[in-house]
Amino acid sequence: MAVFLQPSLSSVPKLESAVASRPLRGRRGSGGPRMCAAPDPLTAVAGLLWGRSLPPQSLVAAVRTAWSAAWHLMMRQLAPSARAGTYSRPPSAFPSVSDEYYALPLESLRLHLYVGLPCPWAHRTIIVRALRSLESLIPVSIASPAPMAPGTSPTAAAAAPIYGSRRGGYEGRSTVPMLWDSAKGEVVCNESYGIVEFLNSIPGGGPDLSPPELRVRIEQWNQIIYPNVNNGVYRCGFSQSQEAYDSAAEKLFETLELLEAHLAVSRYLCGDALTLADVCLFTTLIRFDLVYNVLFRCTRKKLLEYPNLHGYTRDIYQIPKVAATCNFDAIMDGYYRILFP
């Protein structure tokens, strides 16, 4: 991701129509077979090589080997894996917000949030910022792979240079979300849960998403949902061996069944009040059928096939301000065109 644009969270599509109307790849018309079109050069070469037959097995094998080598090379950088081919997410360099930020009034700070719209981790922070009505106190810049459009805000910036501009320099991964202290020129935190906990602690409007009496239950759900669902979909999609994939998929769908049963008797994870645990689950579920079911091969079931989980996702989507944080075009673009072109 290279370029940051100002937020454009105002268009609010209906969930079903937004999801249903998205083609999986590109936007080419369906077009039927063209009757008189001349064969393109590659088709002509293939015709010369093996006529109307299917390509020879030796070619299929060679392409598979080359493709697999290139894929593993790409995955080395994109998704570091342990020996058994299990995806191992790199730890965040700035995992929590230090106490000094909790102690100071927000007005005395100059904080800026960097996010990406396709990213489920960043989406958590955008939702909490909105629900806590912190929009005017914490400005946001949105990472966008698209070229900067004319008329966008001059606050546009890039993530890597921001990281690189901190006093001690930076050699790690320039991930979003990232909370930046503009006064000090320092990264405050680049771990989504650390950021949402901090945003929730700021006195402001909106409900407390982590009330003291629910904290233990929230943490219990996080311990289940983070490894098996939030990171679980990545463990499926980024697995580099059959065993690693099987184990990740097993845990993912086992956990979805558990959640489905729980949501039959509870509106949200911890009862009738929305909490941080729900926000974190929601940002994975809202991407499930659109992206993870297809691209990350979480194919055993679709979200639509879980009546309670699906209803729960719709319920959260309809909470005022939440729908405006969901940008399905950016999600599709980010995963299908940018992450896995």
Ligand SMILES: N[C@@H](CCC(=O)N[C@@H](CS)C(=O)NCC(=O)O)C(=O)O
């Ligand atoms: N554990 C981090 C994960 C953040 C993360 O992986 N973000 C992705 C975007 S979805 C990213 O910026 N990746 C760029 C990279 O790894 O270089 C969190 O929860 O904030």
